Every structure is written in C-alpha cells, then in structure tokens.
Amino acid sequence: MRALVQVRDLAVAYRQTRVLEGVSLEVRAGEILAVVGETGSGKTTLAMAIARLLPPEATVRGQVEINGYDLYALPAHAMRSLRGRLIGLVPQDAMAALNPVLPVGAQVAEVFRAHLGVSAPAAWARAVEALAWVQIPRPERVASLYPHQLSGGMRQRAILAMALALHPPLLIADEPTTALDRITQSEILALVRRLQAETGMSVLWITHDMEVVAALAHRVAVLYAGRLVEVGPCRKILEASAHPYTEALVRTYRDLLAGAWGEPLYAIEGYPPPAGHMLPGCPFHPRCPYAQPVCRERFPDPLWRGEHMVACYFPRGDWG
C-alpha cells in the first residue's frame, strides 16, 4: 500500500529534553494506524511533529513527508495551506478548542468560510451537512446549540465534523475518546471506522488504551519513552507481540477483558525513565524481565518479519 505519511529517523527535543529518538514510521493510504504508549512516551509530540505544529522550543531532526512533500523543507505559508488541505486534526485538548460562546454550527461553518470562501448561508448549510455526516441527530437544531448544551459524545462528533469538513486525506486524532464513557467511546470508534471506510482516508489515532487499539486499528505502533519499539498489524500485536513491553501491555489489557474479579491485575513493575532521560540502550531495560547486559549498551536495530517490526535483542514468541 502507498504511504501517505513517511516519517524517517525523527528526533524531537524540547530545549535540552530529548523526547523522541530515531522514529521511522509510515501511515499508509486508507489505513487506521494507532500509536499506543503510556503517558509521557511522546505520542502527542509525534502527532504534532507530523502536522508540523510543535511549539517553537522544539527542535526537530529527521524527515516527515506527506504526499511527497518534505514538510520541514517547506516555507511556513506553504505548510499552512498544505496542512489545511491534507490534515484534519483533533488535538488532545479538543474539547477546550471549541469556542464556548459560539454555536457549534457557526464553528463548523467557519471552516468552510475560511478555506472555501463561501457565503455565510452556504457555509451554514454545509456545516449542517457536516454535522449530519458524523451522525448527529437533528443537525439543523444541534447546529444552533452552544458546546455546553451538548453531551460529550455530541461535542466529540462536532469536533470530528470540523476536522473532516474539507475531507482531508489524513485525520490525526490525539486521544479523543479518553474523557467519554465506554458506550459513547465505542460509538465514536465505530463512527470513525465507518467514515474511514467510506472515504478511504488515512487515520493516525493516538491512544494509551489497548481496548481502543483493538476496536479501531488496522496497524499499531508502540512507543516507549520516545522510541518506537514495535510496529505491526493489529492482530499480530495483540496475539503475537514480540517486544516485552508490548507483551506486558497486552497482558494488562487481557486481564481487564477477562475481568478477573478480586485477582490482582497484572502490572508492569517500575516506571518509565524520567522525561528527556534518554538511556544509551533500550529504554525498557530497567523494567524488562529478559534484559541482558547488551540491552544497556545500544538501542537495538529493528528486526523485520514481513509487516512486523520489533526493536529488541530478545524478541518474544516465535521470534526467539
């Protein structure tokens, strides 16, 4: 499959704090790629680097290509217009991104006015269509409501309508369902799957939740302390994970699913390294039950088997 986004050897630091190192990854045309990792692992930094929206204190090395455009080689104005056409973004604090004193319809309409230069009534009509498209019931009525008058799920749909208004080939969504209850969350995930299949867009979905991964993703990339440690098809990651960290993540998820009442849940011992503390070897080695001296020395080169990549000296399962 063609790669829509190609990330090559990406490294990001906030001043002296290195938070991403050696990340190479593609988002293919027409796929949902989930990036999973615990808090502080660099997920938002990766999403923002791909949209070239990092704050000014960030320094970026490596390359991000979208549709053949080398993003960090573009002048700022070219980047702005490219971003508008290519990327729909749902940022991590999307709920806060809605303007509380403007009806949601007006906020969606503004996207059409700003980018397509259509008249106000035409933009409003398009906004109502966009709200209907994300399955908001009675969109004409909802369009005139203020964000606080909507449920969390409806607000999230309105935010998706804004991000997808111009039918971008790439949607980047940063943990958009974390604040929602389970049922609302699974409705949003089902909606995203449907919209993705309908449009053939690519989706980069950031989450810390294996349940979301299982419900949504075609492929999964696992980030640990700023390093990509495993990438592969969703089934492989869930059923035949190769990295000890992924194995532990999947195990906690399985325990949750099994609902082992009263049993202690499996937990990964220890903590990830503090921010910016890039260890010379594999960042997981202090917590890894299989670590050997070599794991402390140098980050392992990626191993590939077909679609499946793992960065580990001692991969699990049938890799060993």
Ligand SMILES: Nc1ncnc2c1ncn2[C@@H]1O[C@H](COP(=O)(O)OP(=O)(O)OP(=O)(O)O)[C@@H](O)[C@H]1O
């Ligand atoms: N503007 C910034 N300046 C300095 N450090 C930052 C900045 N933004 C993020 N960081 C640090 O970079 C690291 C990665 O942050 P990032 O937000 O990318 O992680 P994350 O995986 O998205 O976490 P979460 O799951 O909590 O959203 C963290 O240690 C964070 O404290």
Ligand SMILES: [Mg+2]
């Ligand atoms: Mg984040």
